[in-house]
Amino acid sequence: MVEQRFGQWVEVRPHARRVAELVLDRPKAMNAVSSEMAASITAACAALAADPEISVTVLTSSNDKAFCVGADLKERNSLSDAELGRQRPHARAAYTSVLDLPMPTLAAVHGYALGGGFELALACDVIVADETAVVGLPEVSVGVIPGGGGTQLLPRRVGAARAAELIFSARRVPAVEALGLGLVDEVATGDGAREAALAMADRMAGNSPVGLRAAKRALRLGHGMDLKAGLEVEDAAWRTVAFSGDRAEGVAAFNEKRTPDWPGQ
Structure with missing residues (x-):
C-alpha cells in the first residue's frame, strides 16, 4: 500500500504493516462533508476494500479541533430540492462504504464528531475518543434527521431508549459521559485519540x-x-x-x- 489522495480532502496513508489510515483532510471546514468529499470517501473505501494487504483501517482527522462536524450545511443551503435529492444517493454511499469495509475499522475521535461526523464514527467497529471529544446527533435541531445510519447504528450501540433521548434532544455529549453511555469505547488522555487508536490497530493487525x-x-x-x-x-x-x-x-x-x-x- 502506498500513500494516496482521493480528491482534495481525503487521504489514505500506510501506518504500519497491514494498518492504513483513512484521513479526513478538509481542516478549514472542520471536515464538513461536501458532495465532493463524500465521493472521495467512497473512492478511498473502495481502494481499501480491494487491498488484501490491509488488516485494519483507522479513520482519523487532520483538524486539531474536529474529527468531522457532519454535512456541509453551507453547500446544502445552496441546493434546490431537486439537487438535494440527486445528492442523497452519493452522500449515503459514503457512509455505507465505511460501514461495509471488510476489515476491522477504528475511529479516532478528537474534538467535535457531530451529525454525519459521528455517523462516520458509528460506522466503524470501535470508537476511540480522547478528552477533547464531543459527540452527538443534532440533526433535528436544523430540521432533518440523522441520515448516515445514525437512527439504526446508535440504538444498536446504546439501546433504543437512550438513542431516542440523544437524537430527540440533539444534545452534545462530552467524552467522559460518552464513554459511560457506550457512545465511545475508550477515552485516551489529553488529545491522544489518534495515537491510542493506531496502537490498538497495531495490536489487532498482528493477528490473522x-x-x-x-x-x-x-x-x-x-x-x-x-x-x-x-x-x-x-x-x-x-x-x-x-x-x-x-x-x-x-x-x-x-x-x-x-x-x-x-x-x-
Whole structure:
C-alpha cells in the first residue's frame, strides 16, 4: 500500500504493516462533508476494500479541533430540492462504504464528531475518543434527521431508549459521559485519540488477516439474527478460516513457539 489522495480532502496513508489510515483532510471546514468529499470517501473505501494487504483501517482527522462536524450545511443551503435529492444517493454511499469495509475499522475521535461526523464514527467497529471529544446527533435541531445510519447504528450501540433521548434532544455529549453511555469505547488522555487508536490497530493487525475479516463478517451478519441463524453465519465464517493458509500457519507457529508469518489467504 502506498500513500494516496482521493480528491482534495481525503487521504489514505500506510501506518504500519497491514494498518492504513483513512484521513479526513478538509481542516478549514472542520471536515464538513461536501458532495465532493463524500465521493472521495467512497473512492478511498473502495481502494481499501480491494487491498488484501490491509488488516485494519483507522479513520482519523487532520483538524486539531474536529474529527468531522457532519454535512456541509453551507453547500446544502445552496441546493434546490431537486439537487438535494440527486445528492442523497452519493452522500449515503459514503457512509455505507465505511460501514461495509471488510476489515476491522477504528475511529479516532478528537474534538467535535457531530451529525454525519459521528455517523462516520458509528460506522466503524470501535470508537476511540480522547478528552477533547464531543459527540452527538443534532440533526433535528436544523430540521432533518440523522441520515448516515445514525437512527439504526446508535440504538444498536446504546439501546433504543437512550438513542431516542440523544437524537430527540440533539444534545452534545462530552467524552467522559460518552464513554459511560457506550457512545465511545475508550477515552485516551489529553488529545491522544489518534495515537491510542493506531496502537490498538497495531495490536489487532498482528493477528490473522483472514481471521480478522471472517470474524467481522460473522459479527456484522449475525447481529440481530436469532441465535440459530447467527450460529449458521458463524459456522460459514469459521469454514472460511479453517481451510485457509492462515489457519495452517497459525497452528504451526503456535507449536513451533514463533511469531506467525501470515500468508493472508
